[in-house]
Amino acid sequence: MKFDGWMDYQDAHCFFLFSEGGRVQHLMHQIKYKGAQDVGRFLGVWCGSELNKYNWPFTYDLILPIPMHAQRARDRGYNQAQCIAEGISSSTQIPIIWGGIERIKNSQTLIHQNRQxxxxxxxxxxxxxxxxxxxxxxxxxxxxTLTTGATMLALGQKIKTAGARQVSFLALAALQ
Structure with missing residues (x-):
């Protein structure tokens, strides 16, 4: 798993696997860049329903969508991770953390960078x-989406240091 050896975590889930140029990647692109918030919520509901089948929701206290920098959120108009989290929350009844954690630096695109x-x-x-x-x-x-796991790890370490008892990860789609 992409998180092993980087931090202590409980679970790591992925709903879809994608390969470059495939249908799932196209779908994720629609959610992230083309305003398909309703698709993100729908897939979140579906993902949450699947989690319910295995009683996993009962182990989590809170859902934390990866925060976007305020400027990027204004430019895009929404946070795609938030849409997915809303769908998962509606299926599982796990509350979402609103506020309290923010992205304070608007980092450049990470698409062509390696994990380190x-x-x-x-x-x-x-x-x-x-x-x-x-x-x-x-x-x-x-x-x-989960490519290298660096974003989730950075946030996971930050909230673990701030006192979270356990951290788990869920990506709607992960690169094969």
Whole structure:
């Protein structure tokens, strides 16, 4: 798994696997760049329904969608991880963390960087503003796609340091 050896975590889930140029990658591109928020929510509901079948939701206290920098959120108009998290939450009844954790640096695109380069860029990107929201909680970090895992790891380490009891990861799609 992409997180092994980088930090202590509980679970790592992926709903779809994608290969470059495939249908799932196209679908993720629609969610992330083409405004298909409803598709993100729908797939989140589906993903959450699948989690319910295995009783996994009962192990998580909170869902944390990967935060976007305020400027990028204004430019795009929405956070695709938030849309997916809303769908998962509606199926599982796990509450979403709103506020308290933010992306304080608007990092450049990470598309052409390797894992180590990504991790270095992301090391100080997230800030926990209200640690009481996560202290002692098992937090499920949700993102749209998982390539190297650097973004999830950076956020996971930040919230673990701020007092989260456990951290788990869920990507709607992961690169094969």
């Amino acid at each position: 380069e990504r991790f270095q860029v992301l090391e100080e990107v997230f800030q926990v503003i209200n640690p009481s929201l996560i202290q002692g909680k098992h937090v499920l970090i949700v993102d749209d």
